[in-house]
Amino acid sequence: EAYLQAIERANPALNAYVVVTDDKARDMAKASDAKLAKGEGGSLEGIPLGIKDLFGTEGVHTQACSHVLDGFKPHYESTVTANLWADGAVMLGKLNMDEFAMGSSNETSYYGPVVNPWRRSRLDTVVMPTTHQGDGSFVTAGGTRTARTLDNAQLVPGGSSGGSASAVSALLCAGATATDTGGSIRQPAAFTGTVGIKPTYGRCSRWGIVAFASSLDQAGPIARDVRDAAILLKSMASVDPKDTTSVDRPVPDYEAAIGKPIKGMKVGIPREYRVDGMPDEIEALWQKGIAWLKDAGAEIVDISLPHTKYALPAYYIVAPAEASSNLARYDGVRYGLRVPGKDIVDMYETTRAAGFGREVKRRIMIGTYVLSAGYYDAYYLQAQKVRNLIKRDFENAFAAGVDVILTPATPSAAFGIADEDMAADPVKMYLNDIFTVTVNMAGLPGIAVPAGLDAKGLPLGLQLIGRPFDEETLFQTAHVIE
Numbered sequence: 001e002a003y004l005q006a007i008e009r010a011n012p013a014l015n016a017y018v019v020v021t022d023d024k025a026r027d028m029a030k031a032s033d034a035k036l037a038k039g040e041g042g043s044l045e046g047i048p049l050g051i052k053d054l055f056g057t058e059g060v061h062t063q064a065c066s067h068v069l070d071g072f073k074p075h076y077e078s079t080v081t082a083n084l085w086a087d088g089a090v091m092l093g094k095l096n097m098d099e100f101a102m103g104s105s106n107e108t109s110y111y112g113p114v115v116n117p118w119r120r121s122r123l124d125t126v127v128m129p130t131t132h133q134g135d136g137s138f139v140t141a142g143g144t145r146t147a148r149t150l151d152n153a154q155l156v157p158g159g160s161s162g163g164s165a166s167a168v169s170a171l172l173c174a175g176a177t178a179t180d181t182g183g184s185i186r187q188p189a190a191f192t193g194t195v196g197i198k199p200t201y202g203r204c205s206r207w208g209i210v211a212f213a214s215s216l217d218q219a220g221p222i223a224r225d226v227r228d229a230a231i232l233l234k235s236m237a238s239v240d241p242k243d244t245t246s247v248d249r250p251v252p253d254y255e256a257a258i259g260k261p262i263k264g265m266k267v268g269i270p271r272e273y274r275v276d277g278m279p280d281e282i283e284a285l286w287q288k289g290i291a292w293l294k295d296a297g298a299e300i301v302d303i304s305l306p307h308t309k310y311a312l313p314a315y316y317i318v319a320p321a322e323a324s325s326n327l328a329r330y331d332g333v334r335y336g337l338r339v340p341g342k343d344i345v346d347m348y349e350t351t352r353a354a355g356f357g358r359e360v361k362r363r364i365m366i367g368t369y370v371l372s373a374g375y376y377d378a379y380y381l382q383a384q385k386v387r388n389l390i391k392r393d394f395e396n397a398f399a400a401g402v403d404v405i406l407t408p409a410t411p412s413a414a415f416g417i418a419d420e421d422m423a424a425d426p427v428k429m430y431l432n433d434i435f436t437v438t439v440n441m442a443g444l445p446g447i448a449v450p451a452g453l454d455a456k457g458l459p460l461g462l463q464l465i466g467r468p469f470d471e472e473t474l475f476q477t478a479h480v481i482e
Ligand code: GLN
Pocket: 101, 102, 103, 104, 159, 160, 179, 180, 181, 182, 183, 184, 185, 212, 319, 433
């Protein structure tokens, strides 16, 4: 009830939830109460969670925040959410996101932008407050002090899991599901002072999650702290016969890794992540992170990931290519929206023209182009080769004994809604993913952990990248930073 009330109060301003499943939440909570009263219940019994709108939830609005999926309520439950419910979690509702998870600001949603609960502030010199003398006169206490004044500009929560990050940060759920194709868990977590982990590709089943770029998509949690993220991931992860890319490996007790000393651990610092134009405060944050891990006994080593600079351009070929294929199924026949036409081809075209937003159309066009007969070799095939080189860079670093890699999570703090630079040039928006996409290209696990505030009081995050299926080391190390 407390969460439902908080959502009712704060959601009109934040737009984090697109649907609140209050009746369902109450039913699930009652069932949990009954179990707990009998001393039974799972690891998440009664814990209220928000679910990104990309996860198929049986009988409940699932639209990937797109108009083209209007009215779609699946008859199935995604494996990840089914795992959470089996452990006793309670669903509060579906969370806003960029349309089909394409974006870095949560501004491409059909349901409008999500607002970051954080605000910029300014350090101001203010005159000390006046005191009322009782006779109608005032005296000032004299002197000045420094105070923070809030700037009312609204900021983005990052994307595409902006609803998940905003809801967790504003305490509108205890934790949330999210997905990450090129940074969509880690970048919004960094922008909202929350923890987000993208596990190794194959750790969570993708079954029942609306597909964006199938070879990159992974589910993971956004949570208030590292421990919560560990508990949630433990429940979400599983091998699944319905997703043949999910991997049959025991899911360790991630929570047990938290608090273990990191003495002697080898932390790699990739020199190629020191990109041109990186703000000084991001560099300073990175140095702070290095110092904390060193103080905790880790050994810091410089490493080289030479193909880093090709990751972003290669990602923006591979991801749209897969998206253009995955999104071919929205034809007005099988799901959601149908706009009638003169004949069936006209119906496909009018439905897709009306149903997809601008960014999604841009991706479909790029993807179709790079897969077309004349350009496949020059773009798609080339990008796949680059992807292999990126993967090999990481393999070499780990083979040389590095246990974990530390980088900034994002090249800046949260920016303003309707930022003119980003709106005018989509490539500027794509640059947000500069530190995160390499991890998806290589299929590795990555975690974003809050590490400090910028000069305007906004949260900044650091990222840790681990060996395949070694999420434990990420939780262990992230806990030292948080
Ligand atoms: N921002 C990236 C994109 O727009 C990543 C999105 C994601 O991880 N889902 O493709």
